[in-house]
Amino acid sequence: MDFALSQDQKLMQASLAGTLDRACPLERVRAFAENREVVATDVWTALTDLGVPGLLIPEEHGGLGLAVLDAALVAETLGAHVAPTPFLGSAVLAPLAILAAGTAQQQSRWLPALAAGEILAGAAIAEGISGARDGAGVRAEAGRLTGKALFAFDAEQAGVILVADTDGGLWLVAGDAPGLALTPLTNIDLTRRLSELRFDATPADALAQGDIPPLLTRLRDVAWTLLAADMLGASEVMIAKAVAYAKERRQFGRVIGSFQAVKHLCAEMAAELEPCRALVWYAAYAQDAAPAEASLTAAHAKAHLSEVSRFVARTATEVHGGMGITDLLGLHYWFKRVGADRQWLGGPERVRHLAAVIQGLVAA
Amino acid sequence: MDLAYGPEYQAFEAEVSAFLEANRDRWPPAVGATREQVLAWQKTLIANGYAARTIPKAYGGYGAEVDILKSRIIAEAFTRAAAPGGLAGQGINMLVPTLLDVGTEEQKQRWIASTLAGETVWCQGYSEPGAGSDLASLRTHAVEDGDDFLINGQKIWTSTAKQADMIFCLVRTEPAAPKHAGISYLIFSMSTPGIEVRPLKTMTGAAEFNEVFFTDVRVPRSQIVGGRGEGWRVANTTLKHERGMLGDPNAAESRLAAIIAMMRAETVGGERLIDNPVLRDRLMQLQARVLAMKFNGLRLITSQLADESPGLAALIVKLQGCEINHQLAAMAIDVLGELGVLYEDSPHLRDHGVWQHRYMFDLGLIIGGGTAQIQKNIISERGLGMPREPKTVEG
Numbered sequence: 001m002d003f004a005l006s007q008d009q010k011l012m013q014a015s016l017a018g019t020l021d022r023a024c025p026l027e028r029v030r031a032f033a034e035n036r037e038v039v040a041t042d043v044w045t046a047l048t049d050l051g052v053p054g055l056l057i058p059e060e061h062g063g064l065g066l067a068v069l070d071a072a073l074v075a076e077t078l079g080a081h082v083a084p085t086p087f088l089g090s091a092v093l094a095p096l097a098i099l100a101a102g103t104a105q106q107q108s109r110w111l112p113a114l115a116a117g118e119i120l121a122g123a124a125i126a127e128g129i130s131g132a133r134d135g136a137g138v139r140a141e142a143g144r145l146t147g148k149a150l151f152a153f154d155a156e157q158a159g160v161i162l163v164a165d166t167d168g169g170l171w172l173v174a175g176d177a178p179g180l181a182l183t184p185l186t187n188i189d190l191t192r193r194l195s196e197l198r199f200d201a202t203p204a205d206a207l208a209q210g211d212i213p214p215l216l217t218r219l220r221d222v223a224w225t226l227l228a229a230d231m232l233g234a235s236e237v238m239i240a241k242a243v244a245y246a247k248e249r250r251q252f253g254r255v256i257g258s259f260q261a262v263k264h265l266c267a268e269m270a271a272e273l274e275p276c277r278a279l280v281w282y283a284a285y286a287q288d289a290a291p292a293e294a295s296l297t298a299a300h301a302k303a304h305l306s307e308v309s310r311f312v313a314r315t316a317t318e319v320h321g322g323m324g325i326t327d328l329l330g331l332h333y334w335f336k337r338v339g340a341d342r343q344w345l346g347g348p349e350r351v352r353h354l355a356a357v358i359q360g361l362v363a364a
Numbered sequence: 365m366d367l368a369y370g371p372e373y374q375a376f377e378a379e380v381s382a383f384l385e386a387n388r389d390r391w392p393p394a395v396g397a398t399r400e401q402v403l404a405w406q407k408t409l410i411a412n413g414y415a416a417r418t419i420p421k422a423y424g425g426y427g428a429e430v431d432i433l434k435s436r437i438i439a440e441a442f443t444r445a446a447a448p449g450g451l452a453g454q455g456i457n458m459l460v461p462t463l464l465d466v467g468t469e470e471q472k473q474r475w476i477a478s479t480l481a482g483e484t485v486w487c488q489g490y491s492e493p494g495a496g497s498d499l500a501s502l503r504t505h506a507v508e509d510g511d512d513f514l515i516n517g518q519k520i521w522t523s524t525a526k527q528a529d530m531i532f533c534l535v536r537t538e539p540a541a542p543k544h545a546g547i548s549y550l551i552f553s554m555s556t557p558g559i560e561v562r563p564l565k566t567m568t569g570a571a572e573f574n575e576v577f578f579t580d581v582r583v584p585r586s587q588i589v590g591g592r593g594e595g596w597r598v599a600n601t602t603l604k605h606e607r608g609m610l611g612d613p614n615a616a617e618s619r620l621a622a623i624i625a626m627m628r629a630e631t632v633g634g635e636r637l638i639d640n641p642v643l644r645d646r647l648m649q650l651q652a653r654v655l656a657m658k659f660n661g662l663r664l665i666t667s668q669l670a671d672e673s674p675g676l677a678a679l680i681v682k683l684q685g686c687e688i689n690h691q692l693a694a695m696a697i698d699v700l701g702e703l704g705v706l707y708e709d710s711p712h713l714r715d716h717g718v719w720q721h722r723y724m725f726d727l728g729l730i731i732g733g734g735t736a737q738i739q740k741n742i743i744s745e746r747g748l749g750m751p752r753e754p755k756t757v758e759g
């Protein structure tokens with residue numbers, strides 16, 4: 001038994017962090033957000049040099065062929081840097097779906113291009129996981145899609161978009177398909193992009209129907225795990241920033257970090273977050289190595305990190321005093337990032353309900 | 365990362381489970397076990413290597429090599445089977461490791477085997493009315509008198525002092541030295557003349573701890589563990605063992621499983637409690653916390669195996685583990701509703717009132733062994749590198 005990261009994984013995470021320190025410092029994040037950029041091509045290119053877009057794509061299609069645990073380490077690092085990247089859509093959801101259910105032809109058409117970072121992919125699967133709002137829903141008929149999908153990830157400059165229909169079928173739609181209209185949804189988290197997609201008899205390419213319900217479940221579980229990892233990374237940074245600030249800022253002739261009220265806030269954040277690391281690792285490992293535990297641990301990782309990262313976000317902000325809520329400090333990018341991760345693909349109450357369903361405590 | 369145990373360990377796992385199944389009729393009952401049943405079971409467990417596993421045979425243990433994985437497999441198998449584990453308590457969990465670390469050969473020979481067998485029961489005499497969290501300010505003192513120490517003073521919150529045969533006790537022997545350097549660690553019999561034990565009834569209704577008064581208690585000088593003035597260091601090795609014991613994730617896991625079973629079985633107005641969405645949501649929140657601490661435990665084991673410092677992952681165990689146990693008890697009594705306030709021998713009582721008892725008793729565990737606030741001091745200072753409290757003139 002070995003519950004730790006391998007040397008390779010540690011190196012990969014460190015080199016990714018180094019790359020993001022250079023390619024994606026806070027000023028770059030701020031520019032992306034303030035200018036409402038759609039894709040930070042420079043950042044994605046830097047990540048492409050490390051193979052991030054092809055992380056989960058097998059070597060025969062030009063990727064690295066790594067596992068969900070590796071993707072979770074990437075997600076953690078992206079969360080730590082509040083990096084503006086189309087990671088979830090391009091590097092995770094679309095490739096996993098195409099790999100699991102695509103024909104040989106669909107695979108060779110999309111996977112090498114995705115792995116090389118030549119095209120981006122989006123994903124419109126929220127309704128199938130967190131439920132439909134505002135009349136959303138996509139119907140499929142004779143290879144054409146009609147209806148609307150809300151909260152689509154990374155769809156704006158996507159060459160291909162993964163779409164879930166109301167019957168649980170999965171489809172690939174070309175980014176420039178006729179009858180596809182896209183409206184950006186302004187998110188509090190300006191580091192990642194969401195949009196609403198409207199389909200009007202839009203031609204679509206079906207992914208093999210047979211295994212669809214389990215595939216959507218796998219996509220859900222992996223996405224939950226990676227959102228949890230993003231929150232883990234973002235929360236670590238918020239704690240580190242709060243602790244560093246508390247060791248510097250002086251009031252009443254002492255650094256505020258010597259006041260027990262402040263120390264205990266920091267200790268509580270650390271005590272809540274530390275076990276989350278093991279929870280995220282375990283959930284990510286389970287996605288590939290322990291299928292029987294994959295759904296339950298993913299649900300708990302998603303819901304629990306949502307609660308802990310909310311606590312960390314407000315507490316780290318408080319430790320900074322008035323400075324904490326300023327735009328200048330920029331802590332709000334992390335604050336909003338975990339706020340979005342919490343709601344995407346189901347808030348904690350919904351996910352915990354599903355956690356109970358998953359283990360057969362109640363019917364769906 | 366690889367969570368499989370490998371063939372040797374899988375075989376071992378099967379062996380433990382088979383042992384538990386084959387000996388089911390010897391398990392002492394969860395409630396109302398006799399002393400004979402408990403000691404016989406302890407003997408069986410030691411003989412098979414499921415208690416006192418790594419303690420040398422010469423001292424009454426099983427004498428196996430230290431193998432953290434096997435220890436874990438045993439703990440897991442006992443949890444899964446809901447089997448009664450080996451004896452625990454301050455003698456086995458704190459005194460024995462301390463003697464193994466720093467005791468003389470004679471002390472080891474004399475005390476370890478009988479403690480492991482459950483024949484010698486110990487209590488821990490550290491806290492005093494004026495020295496709780498600030499333990500090093502303790503004032504019970506011992507002066508040399510010929511070949512003996514003569515002890516005077518008072519201890520408080522001493523668990524099981526009434527039942528104990530022996531005490532391991534911190535006393536001040538070097539009054540002129542700085543406070544941490546003036547303490548020694550003595551072990552002596554509770555039947556020594558001059559010791560008076562007054563039980564303190566707690567909110568559970570039982571006298572779980574006591575006051576202990578020492579008046580000219582005469583203890584041979586050979587009964588010091590470690591040297592004079594080294595008691596603080598000796599005690600700290602013991603406290604480390606105590607904190608690990610208090611935050612044990614296996615206990616939380618089996619309590620959670622019991623609550624789930626209860627919520628599936630109990631009904632209110634015909635509705636199963638598991639079908640109540642509010643309670644179920646709370647249950648799921650707790651399950652996430654229990655799982656996170658369980659996986660944190662795996663991480664600790666791996667870092668122990670690799671001889672790496674576990675850092676924060678270890679520092680948080682007492683705080684989080686005790687908090688979760690208390691929340692589990694709170695959840696259980698809320699699930700029981702009005703049944704959750706029945707107690708003692710009441711009709712309709714569930715699980716012998718264990719949840720009501722734990723709800724109160726486990727709050728004591730949050731306080732004992734270093735309070736939650738002291739744990740947060742430790743986490744922020746040792747884990748996060750934050751400054752210590754400025755010293756006041758008085759301290």
Ligand SMILES: Cc1cc2nc3c(=O)[nH]c(=O)nc-3n(C[C@H](O)[C@H](O)[C@H](O)COP(=O)(O)OP(=O)(O)OC[C@H]3O[C@@H](n4cnc5c(N)ncnc54)[C@H](O)[C@@H]3O)c2cc1C
Nearest residue numbers: 488489490491496497521522523728731732733734735737
């Ligand atoms: C169930 C139980 C069993 C016990 N068994 C034993 C035993 O067998 N043997 C034994 O020797 N002792 C035993 N104890 C005693 C236990 O170790 C002490 O109760 C504990 O260390 C706290 O000391 P105190 O009770 O004097 O509280 P205090 O130290 O007076 O604390 C009171 C409050 O002040 C807070 N506080 C104190 N100092 C600080 C600080 N520096 N920073 C922030 N907050 C602070 C505490 O957190 C607490 O909230 C037991 C206690 C309990 C509850």
